[in-house]
Amino acid sequence: MSSFLLRRVLPTSARAFSTSTPRSSFAKMTIIGRLADTPEVQATSTGHQILKYAVGTNSGPKDNQKTNWFKVTSFLPEGPQRDFIASLDKGTLVYIEGDASMSQYEDAEGKPRSALNIVQQKLEVLSPKKPQ
Numbered sequence: 001m002s003s004f005l006l007r008r009v010l011p012t013s014a015r016a017f018s019t020s021t022p023r024s025s026f027a028k029m030t031i032i033g034r035l036a037d038t039p040e041v042q043a044t045s046t047g048h049q050i051l052k053y054a055v056g057t058n059s060g061p062k063d064n065q066k067t068n069w070f071k072v073t074s075f076l077p078e079g080p081q082r083d084f085i086a087s088l089d090k091g092t093l094v095y096i097e098g099d100a101s102m103s104q105y106e107d108a109e110g111k112p113r114s115a116l117n118i119v120q121q122k123l124e125v126l127s128p129k130k131p132q
Contacts, residue, residue: 027100029118031070033057035092039085050075051082072096074120091129097122
């Protein structure tokens with residue numbers, strides 16, 4: 001077999017699927033759920049302010065539903081967007097997109113627990129507070 005044909009049949013190097021520089025891995029999440037309480041502004045140890053809230057989602061049949069809770073943090077600067085989110089009522093149905101990470105901690109009784117934390121990238125209000 002000629003060297004020309006051999007080069008056409010046998011690739012000499014693998015092709016990359018991406019031309020961007022490699023980054024560290026990360027996880028993205030999308031959640032649709034209801035606010036567990038009114039979001040609150042908290043000060044960090046560095047003097048910055050962040051917005052923290054929890055979102056609950058339900059799964060399973062109506063007579064045996066399970067609720068999952070997600071802790072969400074927003075690093076939005078002071079302004080209309082942050083003020084709008086901070087004014088949302090408990091029970092508001094929201095759509096959240098963000099970066100996810102797991103953390104381990106001990107609860108008040110000393111039992112090991114884990115939590116899924118979300119850093120908000122996008123929030124949309126889908127409906128106001130659920131009627132009572």
